[in-house]
Amino acid sequence: MKITWLGQGGFLLESGGYRLVVDPYLSDCVRKKEGLARLHPFPVELKDLKPDCLLVTHDHMDHLDPDGVPRIHEAYPACRFAGPDRSFQHFLALGIPETQVTRIPMNSTYSFGPFTVTSVFAAHSDPTACGYVIGAEGRKIYLSGDTNYDERLLSDSLRGMDLMLVCINGKLNNMNCADALKCVKALHPKAALPMHIGLFAENTADPAPFVEGCGALGIRSFAMTPGKEFEL
Template identity: 45%
Template sequence: MKIRWIGQAGYELSDGTTTILLDPYLSDIVEREEGLKRMVTAPVNPEDITADVLLYTHTHIDHLDPDTVKSIKSREVLFAGPGSGLPILEEAGISAARYINLDRGEERSFGDFKVRAVFADHTDDSVGYIINHGGLTLYFTGDTLFTPQFESSIRELKDIRIDILFVCINGKLGNMNVGEAVTLTRMLSPAAAVPNHYGMFAENTEDPALYVQGLADSRQVIRVLEFNKTYEAPENFI
């Protein structure tokens, strides 16, 4: 599987047959609506997207980006995520036939990718995703606070072997901070862990080196991904 970090909490996952875009923020809508400028240029022109599925964790505009959705020309792209996103998709011109509901506890398969939506404590129906492919298990926390409810949900996942954890670290606007991300990583004990949700907006970022330092004595492999670089999984992670 190939994994590319496209900024913020956005990723491209591909096995050569099926491609999933997760939380792609590829426009300047946050600057227009909230005054926060991108720190990196969008790595993909939305008009050129040919992914099979656009998967979103919640409806904040740096995760379910209306401008990106409107710009996608391919009519083959499906959209999957919590139910609160459907009105946004419909307003962007996406028919209900191209929408797949993925609320907490639900599972769907896209090619050889099996996707399970799990609890995230951020918006009313925000989710994280556990994605299985070819025996490899990835856990994307999505945006979430480290609250007792979230911690309880994590304890329910402890019997699942997480190969690669992708965890938010920015500590602002409803997300856990670096110290909490370190705690989560120790709780789950994945083979490898990757920090995200930094480096997009100067007003809402964090230094991933702090996460690396916090886990310096751990057994986990910590990978700070280069923006827009494609990695092979599991080879480049574990």
Template identity: 35%
Template sequence: MSPSLWQRIVDDVVPEGTVSIWWLYQAGFVIKSPGGTTIAVDPYLSESVLASYGISRAVPAPVDAQEVEFDAVLASHPHDDHLDPDCVTAFAARETTAFVGPPSAVKIARGGGFPGARTHALRRGETVAIGDVTIEAVLARHMFEPEPTPDALGYLITAGGRRVYHSGDTEYDARIVDDTEDRVDVSMICMNGTAGNMDVDEAAMLAFRQRPSLAVPMHFGLWHDEDYGPGATLDPARFVDVYRRLAPGAEVAIPRIGEPIRFPCR
């Protein structure tokens, strides 16, 4: 029997000066450092959105919330597909797992069992260190109705001397450029274009302004396409096309389950 995805992440040896990134669908990623620190960002591993919005997964969760042992769970904002309410208690049960997020997300994490000493409420410009990883909160603008999230964040995550941007859910905003321009090695950018997020054109423009060494489009692949809503831009090849018109020769990695993105490639 082949090892589970989580076991593969555990066994992954990350050389100095590199970072390893594993996709969990939608905006969920695991980032692993050379020191072995594993940071999960926006992991959605249940069917909780079926109860809250009537939308079911189109694909099974690639890892089991009961199996994983993250050093930290980051939530960009408290919407269920980014801060999974059915998994918070499982994450909190691991005594070495910390939680990082905006105040609204930290409140939910504490209600789910995370003690205050293991939670870190961040606002734009604030940082926290988890093992050999540094996490900086940057601006996100995710104010769509009916559930605006005024304290939503993006993150700059530094591991192995490499800085990874995770957009969370956000519309295009010049203040994101202010926070991230020329500061990003790997840029993971939402591109679905509905529910208060950038579409492929806006995501490509943000990547162009950031000038990362590698761009990674995300926020697709979890629901059935029609469940993202009318006008959704879910084909990452469209992102690649627009981005490379702006930045000919730019490097892009389309995330796939079970295939780690390693930066720099080895």
């Protein structure tokens, strides 16, 4: 499976030629609406994104981009959209035909091409927000989405993943580095990578303490570079 960080909480996952895009923030709409400018451009040109499915964890602009989603729908009319309830409603409001949108209730599993996607608990200010366990090629990724620390994150079903992608920015209902390391210690994935950082000067964190903390636990980690692909 190929993984490319798209910045913030966004990822491009590729398996068998199928491209699952999660939480892509393409536009600069948060600057227009809340005054927070993006620090780096979206790392993939729209013409190269080629999504088969766009999956979101929740209905906030840096995950369900209300300026970016219509552009993706226009460029890729066959692309499927999926997310929990508020996101489902937002996709419809943005003009995506209902036949092309999958509503994902909590603790449910769907298939998108070769990927299985299971929604899991998250504690965030969108009450329908979720994380996902995403599987393909016999590997499993736990993507935390945006979430505060909560003991319900420490579920047995999330233990021992091949990769955990976890928010560490520590603001606006998200775990900080210490919270994220508590989860990593309890869930003990094979690798854990810090995310939801680097896009807004007002809402970011240094990944180095997280990477060092993982190293001390014997868990592989590194600071990702937006747009640079790696293999799982």
